[in-house]
Every structure is written in C-alpha cells, then in structure tokens.
Amino acid sequence: MQDRTSLSSWKALVKHAEEIKHQHMKELFAQEPNRFEQFSVELNRFLIDYSKNLITKETMQSLFELAEQTEVLQWRDAMFSGERINKTEDRAVLHTALRNRSKSAVILDGENITEQVETELSRMEIFVNKVRRGDWKGYSGKPIKHVVNLGVGGSNLGPQMVTEALKNLSDHNIRTHYVSNVDGTQIADVLRPLNPENVLFIVSSKSFSTTETLTNAQTAMRWLVSAAFDQQAIKKHFVAVTAKPEKAKEYGFSADNIFRMWDWVGGRFSLWSAIGLPIALEFGFEKFIELLEGAHEMDQHFRNAPLTQNAPIILALIAVWNSTFLGCQSHAILPYDQTLHMLAAYLQQAEMESNGKSVTWNGEAITYPTVASIWGGLGINGQHAFYQYLHQSKNIVPADFIGSVESVTPLEGHHETLMANFFAQTQALMCGVNEKQVRADLLAKGRNQKFIDTLAPHKVHSGNRPTNTILLKKLDTWTLGSLVAMYEHKIFVQGILLQICSFDQWGVELGKGLAEKIHRELTEVESSCQHDSSTERLIQYYKQTKQQLS
Structure with missing residues (x-):
C-alpha cells in the first residue's frame, strides 16, 4: 500500500503550503471577488461556506487529486456495501444501514441486514408507543413519565446531544434524563426528585460490560427495589440496549426487554440504532424516523454528489489541509444556537476517538501530523471566554461556525443580535486589523501619541484565521440528522486520507x-x-x- 507522503498530490500540497503561508486571506478576497461562489456548497437544508480558509483554486485542485489518489470514493462505496473496512477488528462499518430509508438490501455475511434493522425499528415503535400512550405500567400500575438513560460515551453523548437539540419539539409527555458518570453525585442528583413508580431505565451498553454503566444500573436497581419491596419490579422498569443480548440475559433482563444493536455499528455512531430509544420516547417515534431520514438524505448526497460538490469530502479535505499541511493542532466547533450546546462534546468523541491514532492501516508509525484536537462551545458564550485565544494567540485554531437563519425560539430582537455576532466573528478572524489601522483609529479618537505607541501593538489582530460557516435554514429533526451524518462522513474521509483506521479505539x-x-x-x-x-x-x-x- 502506497505511503501517503509519496503521492504526487501530497508532495504538491507540502510545497504549496510553504508558498501560501505567506499570503493573507484578505488579499485573496481582493484578488478573487467570487470566492464565495467558488468555495461554497448549498444543500437542501443548509449552506456551507469554506471560502474563509487559506485556499486557492490550486489548493483545492491538489486536495481533490489527493482524494482521488487515496481512493476515497472507492472506500466510500466499500463502506456502504458492507465490506469489512474496520481491519483491526475484522468488522463492517454500517451505521448508514440503520437509517437506510430506501430500505434497499444491504448484504453482510449472506444476510440482508436491512431486514434486521427494520425488525428492530418495529420493536422500538411498538415499545415507544406503548410507553407514550401510558400502556406500559410500572410496579404500582402507574404509567411511565420519566426515562433515565444509563450509558457512557457513544451510548450517552449522541442521544443526549439530540435530546437537548430538539427540546422545543417535546410534548413533555415523557421527560428523559441521562446518567453517564460513575461518580455517584450524578445519579443521586437525577434520581432524588423522581418517583420510582413512574421511572423507566434504559441500560445502554454495546458490550454490556462497561463498568461505569453497570455500576449505575446496580444503583438504580437498588433504588427501585427499595421502594417497590419487590425484585420483580425490575422487569417493569428496566430495558437494555446492547450488541450482547446473552450478557443482558445473564444480568437478569428478559428477551422482551432487550433491544439489539450490532457489532458493525461503532458506539460513537450508534444514535441511529436502539441507542436512540430515549430520543424516540421523548419526541415520539415519528420524530426519530425524521432524524433517520435527514441522515439518509446526507448519505445519498455523500454517495452521489461529485467530488467537487461533496460536502463531507470537502470538509475533510479542508480539515486535513489545515492540520496536516498548515500545522493547526486544534479545531473549534462553535454553534450559535443554544439548542446545539452539546454538539462540540459529541463531535469531540466522534472525531478524536475515531482518528486520534498514530499508526497507519499497516501498523507503521505515521510521520505526518494527523487530526486536530476538537473542542469548543456556544459561540456567544465563547466570545466572552476563549475567543481572545482564537483572535490573538500565536496558535491558529480553525473553527466551524454553525448558525440558523430561523430561530426555534423567535423572541423579538434576539436572533438578529445573535447572528450579527455570528457573521462578524468569521469576518474578524479572517480580516484582522493591522497596526496602521489601529493607530489611525486611536488618533481619530483623540488619543495622544504616547498612548497610541503604548496601546497599538496590543490591539493588532493578525487575522488570516480559517473558518467554515455552516448556515442552517432551521434546526429541525431532518436538519439535525443531516448535519450529524455529514460530520460522520467527514470523519470517515479524514481517516482514508490519512491512512488511519477510524473505527477502533484501542486507546480506550x-x-x-x-x-x-x-x-x-x-x-x-x-x-x-x-x-x-x-x-x-x-x-x-x-x-x-x-x-x-x-
């Protein structure tokens, strides 16, 4: 297998990076007034503007050649078709099959797994409707009003992020709560105000051997039994989601109370499976299906869009350009939408657990920088916290700015203020302000020369800080599904470009x-x-x- 650094496109990008480092994005915009048209992609549910990166037509041409030479499209097709691309664990990678709304056959080991997925979705629908209608009763005959999800990592971050993002769509018939930390404080805080008679627990663990989750499950069972005075109450208040149903049975769960996932689904990509039960219980099964449909829409785009208009591929190429060739060591996720306050944490796990590796597929040491560390938070809050670092630190931090044209909570005057900041920040990060401009501004404000000489160097912003702008029409179930699926595919493409196995996690x-x-x-x-x-x-x-x- 050819070493990445020996590819002609790789060599061209190394040379090009040295040349372009001396250019400023302000100059590129002055030279190319149509940069937005050249470097943006409009999809059904959102727009992606990547023009505020240190790129030219030459950059993108070499990056697209890199994608071709590393056979990204062939690897993409192999993933969708069920080939065992997770080489270190000899597994297929088929989270896309969980949201295959075309219901076309996906054959793995001679079986059509689409049928398996549809069977499990039907079981979920029956269960969700039964709980939401009040037909599933607790030990005292009362209907379920609260759901507590016990999981960690992918069994927690995905469902919780989605639940938080879609809160405005909840009818509050069922309230979901999440416990991931084995620190007893969290589960105690969640359970303290709840009535055991109307609480349903979901124990979510792919392996059903995760110590943190099982410790919390044991505590929850003791809490329930101490109220019910009946060990049999567990059957009415606990269900499991796992790829190891036999282990759940050994733990005391009946087959009817076990929902299935599969070893060809990585935990961090599993919210589309029965791991998403809390989502369906909070919002209704039809909303969960809408989430899957939005993701399937992005899957179709990823499979069918040409290389030069393929959003996940472009974002992956830009990320590799910034981290591997320009040396940026971290990347910020900055939503300007309160509902997406958990997105950075979710993507942190998805990307860093997937691509935080230092050897190639062949087990050889990687000699080039790989992916950046992912961090971030709500944009407005960040402006008054860590944006100082983004604007003036010696370290360049590329960032994704994510906002919506329409607010899910349209209070008068709020959204315009929010979005004014959203647009201003990417412009400021790109343009900056030089010392000449600073001095002229201070002079115009009547400051004396000594004051100007002292303060001017502190107010200089070098600019030339890369950003992507992702502008959603409105955050709804379809859009959220599409957005998350886009990032999943971006992570996959980065792994191919860098020759990293994205679907194991031996460090964990x-x-x-x-x-x-x-x-x-x-x-x-x-x-x-x-x-x-x-x-x-x-x-x-x-x-x-x-x-x-x-």
Missing part, C-alpha cells in the same frame, strides 16, 4: 483494563499488583486516607 481499552485491576486493589486490604512508584504511592495514600476519614 488500555485504560479500562488497568482500571479493573486497580479497582480490585481499592477494595482489598492486600495488594499484589505491581505499579510504577507514583501510582503505587497514590493508591496507598488513597486507601490510608480513606481509612482515616471513615
């Missing part, structure tokens, strides 16, 4: 294994495990101090 597994060993030490008097001196002394201090405090 290492910490889990060590935690299991240390957990035994924390609960036993004698310790037989060997650690480095720091870890050994920390464990000793913890146990000794805990004993003194008890």
Whole structure:
C-alpha cells in the first residue's frame, strides 16, 4: 500500500503550503471577488461556506487529486456495501444501514441486514408507543413519565446531544434524563426528585460490560427495589440496549426487554440504532424516523454528489489541509444556537476517538501530523471566554461556525443580535486589523501619541484565521440528522486520507483494563499488583486516607 507522503498530490500540497503561508486571506478576497461562489456548497437544508480558509483554486485542485489518489470514493462505496473496512477488528462499518430509508438490501455475511434493522425499528415503535400512550405500567400500575438513560460515551453523548437539540419539539409527555458518570453525585442528583413508580431505565451498553454503566444500573436497581419491596419490579422498569443480548440475559433482563444493536455499528455512531430509544420516547417515534431520514438524505448526497460538490469530502479535505499541511493542532466547533450546546462534546468523541491514532492501516508509525484536537462551545458564550485565544494567540485554531437563519425560539430582537455576532466573528478572524489601522483609529479618537505607541501593538489582530460557516435554514429533526451524518462522513474521509483506521479505539481499552485491576486493589486490604512508584504511592495514600476519614 502506497505511503501517503509519496503521492504526487501530497508532495504538491507540502510545497504549496510553504508558498501560501505567506499570503493573507484578505488579499485573496481582493484578488478573487467570487470566492464565495467558488468555495461554497448549498444543500437542501443548509449552506456551507469554506471560502474563509487559506485556499486557492490550486489548493483545492491538489486536495481533490489527493482524494482521488487515496481512493476515497472507492472506500466510500466499500463502506456502504458492507465490506469489512474496520481491519483491526475484522468488522463492517454500517451505521448508514440503520437509517437506510430506501430500505434497499444491504448484504453482510449472506444476510440482508436491512431486514434486521427494520425488525428492530418495529420493536422500538411498538415499545415507544406503548410507553407514550401510558400502556406500559410500572410496579404500582402507574404509567411511565420519566426515562433515565444509563450509558457512557457513544451510548450517552449522541442521544443526549439530540435530546437537548430538539427540546422545543417535546410534548413533555415523557421527560428523559441521562446518567453517564460513575461518580455517584450524578445519579443521586437525577434520581432524588423522581418517583420510582413512574421511572423507566434504559441500560445502554454495546458490550454490556462497561463498568461505569453497570455500576449505575446496580444503583438504580437498588433504588427501585427499595421502594417497590419487590425484585420483580425490575422487569417493569428496566430495558437494555446492547450488541450482547446473552450478557443482558445473564444480568437478569428478559428477551422482551432487550433491544439489539450490532457489532458493525461503532458506539460513537450508534444514535441511529436502539441507542436512540430515549430520543424516540421523548419526541415520539415519528420524530426519530425524521432524524433517520435527514441522515439518509446526507448519505445519498455523500454517495452521489461529485467530488467537487461533496460536502463531507470537502470538509475533510479542508480539515486535513489545515492540520496536516498548515500545522493547526486544534479545531473549534462553535454553534450559535443554544439548542446545539452539546454538539462540540459529541463531535469531540466522534472525531478524536475515531482518528486520534498514530499508526497507519499497516501498523507503521505515521510521520505526518494527523487530526486536530476538537473542542469548543456556544459561540456567544465563547466570545466572552476563549475567543481572545482564537483572535490573538500565536496558535491558529480553525473553527466551524454553525448558525440558523430561523430561530426555534423567535423572541423579538434576539436572533438578529445573535447572528450579527455570528457573521462578524468569521469576518474578524479572517480580516484582522493591522497596526496602521489601529493607530489611525486611536488618533481619530483623540488619543495622544504616547498612548497610541503604548496601546497599538496590543490591539493588532493578525487575522488570516480559517473558518467554515455552516448556515442552517432551521434546526429541525431532518436538519439535525443531516448535519450529524455529514460530520460522520467527514470523519470517515479524514481517516482514508490519512491512512488511519477510524473505527477502533484501542486507546480506550488500555485504560479500562488497568482500571479493573486497580479497582480490585481499592477494595482489598492486600495488594499484589505491581505499579510504577507514583501510582503505587497514590493508591496507598488513597486507601490510608480513606481509612482515616471513615
């Protein structure tokens, strides 16, 4: 398999990056008044403007050649067709099959998995309707009013992000709550105001061996049984979502209370499966289907749009350009929409767990920078917190600005103020302000020369800071599904471009294994495990101090 750095397009991009670093986006806009038309893509539900990146026609031509030489389109087709592209785990990658609204056959190991997905969706629909109608009763005969999802990582972040984003669509018939942290404070805070008689718990774990989730599940079961005085109450208040139904059965769940997911679905891409049960319970099954339809719409775009108009591919190419060739080490997700306040956290897991790798498909050490670290938060709040760093730090941080033309809560005067900031920030990050402009402005304000000489250097903004603008028409179920699917495909394409396996997470597994060993030490008097001196002394201090405090 050809090393990425030996590709002609890669070599061209390395050379081009050195040349373009000396240019400023302001100059590019002056030279190319039609940059927006050249470097934007309009989709059914939103517009993407990537013109405020340090790119030219030559840049994009070389990036598209890189996509061709790394066979992005062939890998895309292989993913959709069910080939085992997750090489380290010998698995297919088929989260797209979960939202295959065309219901076309997808064959894996001789079976049409579309039929399996449709069967599980039907089970979800029956269950959701039963709960929402009040036909599913708790141990005392009362209908369910609250759902508590117990999961962590992909079994939590996706559903919770969607639930928060669509809150305005809830009829409040069912209220969903999320517990992910094994710190007892979170589950105690969630359960304290609830009545056990009308609470349904969803234990979401792909492997059904996640320590954090099962610890929370045991606490929730004790809480329920202590109120019901009946162990059998668990059957009326607990369901499971897992790819290991036999483990859930061993844990005491009946087959009727277990919803299935599959090993060909990565946890961080699983909200489209029964992992999305909390979404369907809060908003109704039809809204969950709308979410799938929006994602399927993006899947079709990704499969059929030409390379030069393919939104996920373009965003992936721009990301690789900024991180691998221009050396930007982090990337900010900045929604100007309160409903998307969890999007940065969701995408942080999706991208960093997928592509935070340092070896190629062949297990060889990667010699080039790979993906940036993902962080961010609500744009308006960020302006009064970390935007100082974005504007004037020596580190360049590319950013995605995400806003909506129409607000989901149209209060007079609010949305225009919000969006004025939205547009102003990308312009300011791109243009900046030089010392000559600063001095002229201070002089016009009547400042004396000494004051100007002292202050001017502090007010200079170099600009030339890359941003993508994603402008939604309105945030609804279809749009959210399409937006999330676009980012999923962007992550996949980045992995192909960089020759990274995006669908394993061995770094997560290492910490889990060590935690299991240390957990035994924390609960036993004698310790037989060997650690480095720091870890050994920390464990000793913890146990000794805990004993003194008890």
